[in-house]
Amino acid sequence: MPELPEVEVVRLGLARQVVGSVVSAVAVLHDRPVRRFEAGPRAFEAELTGRRIEGARRRGKYLWLPLDDGNALLVHLGMSGQMLVREAQHPDERHLRVRVSMPEKELRFVDQRMFGGLLLSHGGAELPREIVHIARDPLDPEFDSDEFVSRVRRSRSGIKRQLLDQTKVSGVGNIYADESLWRARLHGQLPGEQISATALLQLLDCVREVMSEALGQGGTSFDALYVNVNGQSGQFDRSLRAYGRAGQPCARCGSLIRRVAFMNRSSFFCPSCQPLP
């Protein structure tokens, strides 16, 4: 669910509200969200307890909190995960999975579908080993645009599939892929090897543009499943031009936006602005 702008909104909230705090207690209420931590839920609780949170960092859709022992609390929100900062007396959320207690507040991992999760990354303060395969994102100053372009042009896969491949570029999900392709006037099924380097660089600019605008609006929320650390929704859904707009006129040309099935989900595009050759 949450893509780069939504995760960045959460990261900013954590940076403001939990960095500098010391963890006084941890309760894993459902084992599934810590499934990737091999030492198990009890070790997760024990190792996180007593640690001071030193920062809040992000790569793509992953975020992590470096700890004072050199380890890191690594977080992925999956499709429905939330990181909420609540007062301790706030009633438990229906899908509360992990409670991290601190003086005067709690950091809560809430996740309906549990595709997301937490783990303790040993020595992961700088960059958790679990996410070294994740590429930098297009807003990272060290993102290598030329490397992305050459990799895309070496593949026959459709450009949308490649935009969603987090080892080529991270942070892009189904919404911002469709929005970026609409802005760049590219059909998602165009094979990468058929797209010029210039067009791909323009596509990257569109990705940066749409994500920056979304970040400025607090992200995209269709329902209460994506919210910031205080439980508030973002407003970028009002600015979407393709995603979720099947049957509505294209803002550029007036043709009706179409929806097609893709990778067990949906793609939205303008058949006039984004033709397949």
Add this chain to the structure above:
DNA sequence: ACTAGCACCTGATCGC
């Protein structure tokens, strides 16, 4: 090595 497809979950909504 690359690629496509599926598994992993819960819940809301829609048609019958």
Add this chain to the structure above:
DNA sequence: TGCGATCAGGTGCTAG
């Protein structure tokens, strides 16, 4: 009112 099918913003594993 109930039931099954479908859909939802993601990632990792695995079989070709």
